[in-house]
Amino acid sequence: MTAWCMILSVSLWMALQRDNTASADKKKTILEHADLIEGGDKPGPSGDTISYRSVVGNVRFLHDRTILQCDRGTDWPDLERIDLEGHIIIKKGSVETRGDRGVYHTDSEVGILTGNVRGRVIDDSLTVKSARGLIDQKKNELWLYDDAVAWQRGRQLSGDTIRVHLREIAGKKKVDVIEVRGHAFLAIRDTLTASPALYNQLSGRTLTATMDNRSRLQRVTATPKAKSLYHLYDEEQQPSGVNFTSGEKIRMFFVEGKLERILVTGGSLGKEYPNRMRNTREIDLPEFRLREKEKPVFDR
DSSP states (O other): OOOEEEOOOOOHHHHHHHHHHHHHHHHHHHEEEEEEEEEEEEOOTTSSEEEEEEEEEEEEEEEEEEEEEEEEEEEEETTEEEEEEEEEEEEETTTEEEEEEEETTTTEEEEEEEEEEEEEEEEEEEEEEEEEEEETTTTTEEEEEEEEEEEEETTTEEEEEEEEEEEEEEEEEEEEEEEEEEEEEEEEEEEEEOOSSEEEEEEEEHHHHHHHSOOOOOEEEEEESSEEEEEEEEEESEEEEEEEESSSSEEEEEEEEEEEEEESSSSSSSEEEOOTTTOGGGSTTTTOOOOOGGOOOOOO
């Protein structure tokens, strides 16, 4: 088939879409807009021909309820994939991921992104960044690879890899589990001290945090070679010191988002710093680093 190339206005393209409803329904992928469209057939790896549709400029695909936006894209219907490049946005409901390059597999509903990956769950005030990312629409999972960071409601989690699992509550997407692998670290803003800002801290090789229906921490587990640093208060909620604990596994339990107890197993060691040291940085865990300045800002 001879390749064809044309520039279509939004209204003309939408008219063509209405004339090809059966084809769009079959593929479940609709091209809603592009400035330049080129398509045809190309030789495949096995000698057969493969259809393609290459688009440039303000590209917007719709696959079921997932919106795919980019500067340039190539749709391979027979391969059930769409290659994406430049200012990529993959969005479904309130869950949005962005990157510089990527591919979206329409059969598995999995998007893979590289280059300045960042994302957010708008319903749950979660923001993330990494070098590479994967969004799995069917499993409701977001994977972040290579120096990954997540921020949510006064919490910062970081590590080599972060997995975020989502569930739907009252029609909104909420985070219920965050798992961190490799150099795992959690910093939680201490809400009982307004200024200067203080952070309870937890580190380990891996870390798993679970949240309740209101996005409050329920339990956090760090292992192995876990370390924690948390600020102490007396019965009148007055500062009384800072506790450091280490062990093979540390589990923190929360009630209504407030730390209730800590369970340490395997070679437990601990010490308490006097109250006068609570504002000094020298008692922070070695891995502690606030990265608020790296938090992505979304313009739309």
